[in-house]
Every structure is written in C-alpha cells, then in structure tokens.
Amino acid sequence: MLQKIRPRVTLYLEVNGQIVMDEELYYLLKCIMKEHSILAASRKLGLPYSSALEKILRAERIIKKDLVKRKRGGRGGAELTENAIQLLTIYEDYAKKYGISYDKAVICEHALADLIIAGSNDIAVDLIANELRKRNITVEEHWTGSLAGILALLVDEADIVGVHLYDPKTGEYNLPFLKKYELKNVILVRGYMREIGFVYRDDVPFNNPEDIVIKKLKIVNRNVGSGTRFLMDHILLNVFKKLGLKGEFSDIINGYDFEVRTHEEVARAVLSGKADVGIAIRYVAEFYGLKFKTIKWECFDFLISKKKLKKQSVNEFIRFLGSIEFKRLLARLTGYKALGETGQKITSF
Numbered sequence: 363m364l365q366k367i368r369p370r371v372t373l374y375l376e377v378n379g380q381i382v383m384d385e386e387l388y389y390l391l392k393c394i395m396k397e398h399s400i401l402a403a404s405r406k407l408g409l410p411y412s413s414a415l416e417k418i419l420r421a422e423r424i425i426k427k428d429l430v431k432r433k434r435g436g437r438g439g440a441e442l443t444e445n446a447i448q449l450l451t452i453y454e455d456y457a458k459k460y461g462i463s464y465d466k467a468v469i470c471e472h473a474l475a476d477l478i479i480a481g482s483n484d485i486a487v488d489l490i491a492n493e494l495r496k497r498n499i500t501v502e503e504h505w506t507g508s509l510a511g512i513l514a515l516l517v518d519e520a521d522i523v524g525v526h527l528y529d530p531k532t533g534e535y536n537l538p539f540l541k542k543y544e545l546k547n548v549i550l551v552r553g554y555m556r557e558i559g560f561v562y563r564d565d566v567p568f569n570n571p572e573d574i575v576i577k578k579l580k581i582v583n584r585n586v587g588s589g590t591r592f593l594m595d596h597i598l599l600n601v602f603k604k605l606g607l608k609g610e611f612s613d614i615i616n617g618y619d620f621e622v623r624t625h626e627e628v629a630r631a632v633l634s635g636k637a638d639v640g641i642a643i644r645y646v647a648e649f650y651g652l653k654f655k656t657i658k659w660e661c662f663d664f665l666i667s668k669k670k671l672k673k674q675s676v677n678e679f680i681r682f683l684g685s686i687e688f689k690r691l692l693a694r695l696t697g698y699k700a701l702g703e704t705g706q707k708i709t710s711f
Contacts, residue, residue, distance in 0.1 A: 371460070371462055372384070372385050372462070373385065373453065373456055373457050373460065373462050375449070375452065375453060375456070377424050377425060380424050382421050382424050382425055382449070383421065383449060383453050386407070386409070386417065387417050387418070387421060388450065388453055389407055390403055390404070390407060390409065390414055390417060390418070391429065391430075391442060391446055391449070391450055392450065393406050393407060394430060394440055394441075394442060395442050398439070398440060398441060399439065399440050399517075399519065400414055400415060400418070400430065400432075400440045400514075400517075400519060401478075401514070401519035401520075403440075405474075410504060411478075411480065411502070411504040411506065411514070411519065411520075412480070412504040412505050412506040412510070412623065415506055415510050415513075415514070416506075416510075416585065418430055419510070419586070419587075421449075423586075425445070425449075427443075427445040428443050428445060429442065429443055429445055429446040429449065430442060430443065430446060431443050432513060432516070432517045439516075439517030439518055439519070440517060475500040475501055475502040476499045476500045476501065476673075476674075476675040477491075477494065477499055477500070477501045477502070477521050477522070477673075477675035477676065477678075477679060478501075478502045478504070478519070478520045478521045478522075479491060479501065479502065479503050479504070479520065479521065479522045479523070479524065479679075480503075480504045480505075480506045480510070480511040480514045480515070480519075480520035480522075480523050480524075481505075481506060481507070481508055481510075481511025481512075481514075481520070481522075481523035481524035481525055481664075481665075482505070482507060482508045482511065482524045482525055482526055482588060482589050482590075482662070483505040483588075483623065483624040483625055484524055484556070484625075484643075484662055485625075485643070485645055485646070485695060485698075486554065486556070486662070486691075486692055486695065486698060487503065487524055488503070489688070489691050489692075490679060490682055490683060490688065491503055493682055493687075493688075494675070494678055494679065494682065497678065499675050499678060501675075504520070505623050505624055506587070507584070507585050507586070507587040507588035507589070507591070507623075508523075508524075508525040508526060508527050508587065508588055508589040508592075509527075509587035509588075510587045511523035511524065511525065511665075512525070512539075512543060512545070512665065515548065515665055515666075515667055516545075518667070521666070521667075521670050521673060521675070521676050522664050522665070522666050522670070522676060522679060523664065523665045523666075524553070524662060524663075524664055525539070525589060525662070525663055525664070525665055526556075526589035526590075526660050526661065526662045526663070527539050527589050527592060528589065528592055528593055528596065528660065529542075530596050535660055535661040535663070536550060536661060536663045536665075537550065537708070540665075545665065547667055547668045547669070548665050548666065548667055548668065549665070549666055549668060549671075549707050549708075550663055550664070550665055550707070550708045551663065551664045551665075551666060551680055551683065551705065551706065551707055551708065552661075552663055552701060552703040552704055552705065552706050552707075552708050553661065553662040553663040553664055553683070553701075553704065554661075554662055554692055554698060554699065554700050554701060554704050555659045555660065555661055555662070555698070555699050555700075555701060556643050556644075556645075556659070556660060556662055556697055556698050556699075557643065557644040557656055557658075557659050557660075557697035557698075558590070558593070558641060558642070558643050558644070558656075558657055558658065558659075558660050559641070559642075559644060559647070559654050559655050559656040559657045559658075560639055560640070560641060560654070560655045560657065561628065561629055561632055561639065561640055561641070561642045561646070561647040561650075561652045561653065561654055562632060562638060562639040562640075562652060562653050562655075563632060563633065563635075563638070563652060563653065564653060566579065566638045566639060566653075567579075568638065568639050568653075568655070571597050571598070571600070571601045572601055572604065572605060574598075574601065574615060574616075574639065575601060575605060575607065575614065575615070576605075578616055579616065579638040579639050580616040580617035580620070580636075580637050580638045580639075581594075581615060581616065581617040581618060581620070581637055581638070581639055581640055582617060582620050582621075582622060582627075582628050582631040582632060582636065582637035582639075582640035583617065583618055583619070583620055583621050583622075583640070584621065584622065584623070584628070584641070585621050585622070585623050586621070588623075589660075590625075590641050590642075593641060593657065593660075594641055595611070597657070598611055598615060602614075617637055617638075620636075620637060625642040625643050625645075625646040626642075626646055626650075628640040628641065628642040628646070629642055629646045629647060629649070629650040629652055630650070632650075632652055633650050633651075633652060641657065643697055644656070644696055644697030645695050645696050645697045645698065648696050648697075659699075661701075663708075664679075664683070666680075680705060680707075681705070683704065683705040684704055684705020684706065685705070688700075688704075688705075689704065
C-alpha cells in the first residue's frame with residue numbers, strides 16, 4: 363500500500379490572508395463558462411447550488427468585483443465577467459509555474475430534479491419536500507438564504523423560493539420586496555407563521571439584545587442575504603442607537619462574522635459553546651434544549667415565477683401547502699401555525 367502513495371498539491375490564491383480562489387472555485391467558474399448556468403455547473407461538479415453560489419459571492423466580497431453576471435429569464439442566465447476570466451488566467455499561470463495540473467474528469471453529470479426549492483432554511487419545507495418525494499417527485503433543496511434564492515428564481519435556477527424578509531419601514535414581511543426588486547413575473551404564495559427568537563444556554567447571562575454588547579456575548583450569525591441576517595442587523599442597529607454606539611457591527615459585536623447557514627447550525631454552535639447567543643426558530647431551540655426568548659412571529663412565504671405554474675411539481679407543492687393534511691402536520695411543530703390564506707396566491711407585481 364505504501365508504494366501507491368503519491369503526493370497531491372493544490373493551489374490557493376489569497377488576498378490579505380483570505381482565500382479567493384481554490385480548486386473547487388476554479389472548476390466551478392470553468393463549468394459556468396461552458397454551461398452558462400450556476401445551477402448546471404454545480405450539478406456537474408456534484409456541488410450543492412447553495413455552496414456554489416456562496417463560493418462565488420464570498421470571492422466577490424473579498425476582491426470587491428463581480429465574477430459572474432446573472433441575467434434574468436431562461437436557463438443559461440449566467441456569464442463570467444472579465445474579472446473572472448482574469449482570475450482564471452492568474453490561477454492557471456500559477457498552476458503552470460508550480461507544475462500543478464487539474465483533471466477535468468472529476469466533473470460528473472447530475473440529473474435535473476422535478477422541483478428545485480431554494481431560499482431560506484425551514485423545517486416545514488422539509489415536510490413538504492418529503493411528502494412530494496412520496497409521490498415520486500424528485501426534489502432538491504438549497505438553503506441559499508432569501509435574497510440568493512430570489513436571485514436563483516430570477517435567472518431560472520429555482521422553481522420555488524422560501525422567503526421571510528422583514529421590511530422595517532412597513533413592518534411587513536415579503537410583499538414589499540416584490541416591488542423593491544421589481545419582481546414583475548413572480549407571484550407570492552402565502553405560507554405560514556413561525557416563531558423566531560434568541561437562543562442561548564442556561565449559563566449565558568442573556569436578558570435582552572443590549573447584553574450582546576454590554577456583556578460582550580459572542581453571537582453566531584446567519585449568512586449574508588438570509589432573512590434572519592436581516593432581522594439580526596435590524597435588532598443590532600436599534601441596540602447601537604439605544605447605546606449611542608457608532609461603527610461597524612463586525613468591529614464591535616463579538617462573533618458578528620461567525621456565519622452559518624441553518625437554524626440547526628445556530629443551535630449547535632450555541633450548544634457547543636462556540637457562541638453564546640444566536641437567532642433561530644423555537645422548534646430548533648426546544649429540540650436542542652436551549653433557552654428561547656421570542657422576538658416575533660414571522661411570515662414565511664413562497665415566491666414562484668409565473669411561468670413555473672405550468673409545472674406539475676410546482677402545482678403539487680402549492681396544493682399540498684394549502685391542504686388540511688399539511689396544516690395538521692404543521693400543528694405538530696412547536697412554534698408554527700397555519701394561516702387562513704396558507705397555500706393561496708396573494709399577489710403579483
């Protein structure tokens with residue numbers, strides 16, 4: 363066996379100690395160049411769409427330049443920018459310099475699912491997806507966050523997007539964002555309510571949001587673009603105003619840049635001691651035996667492109683969402699409740 367050992371060297375490009383490009387992003391960008399689609403490229407690499415999108419967005423944040431240009435309408439809505447092409451060239455030049463080669467045979471094909479759900483992470487969405495799978499409908503779930511989910515919808519890389527975006531100006535969820543983002547060919551299907559709040563351990567002296575600053579508690583945050591991240595930022599902004607603080611959240615709030623993707627990951631980070639407090643749904647807090655302090659009941663809805671209403675899988679999703687069966691399932695989940703309008707098409711912009 364020892365005779366079969368061979369060295370394997372990979373290449374990273376960094377800016378100020380932060381990794382901008384690695385082998386995975388290299389292959390991803392090369393695939394996008396060929397497929398003209400983030401979703402198609404992620405499938406060929408066997409990479410979750412949410413992970414692919416986050417890798418791109420993270421690199422873009424670090425270099426402060428766009429790598430992928432997203433176009434509305436129709437699959438094949440993504441093209442590399444000149445910045446991305448230059449980055450690929452730099453990567454390949456360094457790879458050649460150090461004698462590193464990459465095998466494109468690692469790329470594999472993945473079948474297209476009947477239904478692609480993106481957007482915000484939620485337990486009840488899993489219930490719907492599992493029910494559809496029982497009906498022989500293949501479903502992919504990608505926890506991208508609300509805003510990234512909307513982007514996936516606009517470039518036709520998702521069929522349904524779960525959202526819970528709070529608008530502090532109106533005090534409403536989701537509907538104001540139809541107009542804000544000019545979602546002219548999108549309908550909103552009413553979802554349900556879920557209870558969201560602060561989660562923390564018994565040994566953490568947390569009573570109110572000001573304690574995060576005053577007692578220097580470490581938070582666990584959600585990914586940029588998620589509805590929970592919007593809520594956290596709104597709360598921290600009010601804390602800063604109340605305490606007369608100025609400056610960047612990341613400079614003052616301990617753990618502000620500690621990001622995870624799901625409510626369960628928030629709970630696990632708090633339970634393990636990696637963080638003191640975070641924001642998550644009540645269901646997850648109780649499942650992990652954590653303390654919970656309610657912030658509000660929020661409305662979790664679904665955005666669907668009008669042209670997707672022709673798909674059988676999409677209509678099956680909507681029908682089950684509005685069914686008595688689903689409402690009974692929802693009633694068994696702590697911190698969830700259906701609405702009279704659950705499953706109804708509310709509006710289009």
